[in-house]
Amino acid sequence: MDFYNSALGVSTQASSSLSSAAKHSCCFAHPHPNFHFSKLRQHAALVTALPLCRNRHFSRHSVVESRNPSLGIVSAVGERLCNGDVRNHGSSTSDSNDGDDDVAAFFARKATFERIQSSGIVACLRSDNEEVALNAGRAALNGGVSLEVTMRTPGAAQVISKLVEEYPSATIGAGTVLTQEDAERAKEAGASFLMSPVANKDLIEAHCRSEVLFVPGVMSPSEILQARRWGASCLKLYPVSLVGGMEFVKLLKRLHPSMPIIPANGISLDVVEGYLQAGSTAVVASDAIFNKSSLARHDYAVISQQSKIAAAMGSETTRGDTSTLKYTRGGLRGRAGT
Structure with missing residues (x-):
């Protein structure tokens, strides 16, 4: 999961003062010392890491549920993507602002956009x-x-x-x-x-x-x-x-x-x-x-x-x-x- 943690450095600038909060953050097999960000920034990191995720550079067992319930959604999204769970085309299955559905749908749109762009x-x-x-x-x-x-x-x-x-x-x-x-x-x-x-x-x-x-x-x-x-x-x-x-x-x-x-x-x-x-x-x-x-x-x-x-x-x-x-x-x- 080192590549995922590296993606955090690409997608956002973390303050060194966040190191002390790492033990309350979403953790992986090789935890990043500054892994304590807003959910939006973690979503950005997921976008950066997704291509490697889809290439199966790590398994679902590398993803550990967050110790902080408010951040648990990131683990859920990561595990589902590792399992290759790609939904059919169409609107979200939920009318709520569920981050899981939201981020997964964004990945699909972004992949289509990048193919058109390419x-x-x-x-x-x-x-x-x-x-x-x-x-x-x-x-x-x-x-x-x-x-x-x-x-x-x-x-x-x-x-x-x-x-x-x-x-x-x-x-x-x-x-x-x-x-x-x-x-x-x-x-x-x-x-x-x-x-x-x-x-x-x-x-x-x-x-x-x-x-x-x-x-x-x-x-x-x-x-x-x-x-x-x-x-x-x-x-x-x-x-x-x-x-x-x-x-x-x-x-x-x-x-x-x-x-x-x-x-x-x-x-x-x-x-x-x-x-x-x-x-x-x-x-x-x-x-x-x-x-x-x-x-x-x-x-x-x-x-x-x-x-x-x-x-x-x-x-x-x-x-x-x-x-x-x-x-x-x-x-x-x-x-x-x-």
């Missing part, structure tokens, strides 16, 4: 035909991008469900999510993220503690501020082509360098590199990958090739984005990650 490309699929959408989605995923299936596509939930089954390691979500019904259908199908063209207060608040990442659409600084106040941790800048394009992204990143932004609308492959260098977490590419003529001709080879080109741009471009997902709990925001 990919750099979200291919947005729209089609008037379910079978065409399914085949086009396969072609795009074979190219290596993240995929968004709009809920306006006939049989969208069935398409998502089938693709999630066929590509279990891919990042697949739903777009044009406008209502709670849309959100529930997409989550039941297995979507790991939801995107919306608008900032819907009810949807944002409903997903603050969900395991599914919700990305609302915003267009102005005022909408950005409001969405953040409601609890949004990642934003879709839409329609970016109508509000200043790449220059607007640069301006927003100067004002809010730690804010995750995903521009969408009218982004062609020749400007993907510029958007990523400007600080975008990722970009949404629609017609650039799913060209209307390719869809009409069922030319899935072209779609796959465009997807490969986009994926290469996403992986090879030097990024200007240093943002991370923000941890929200009970309406309060705190930084999780670095």
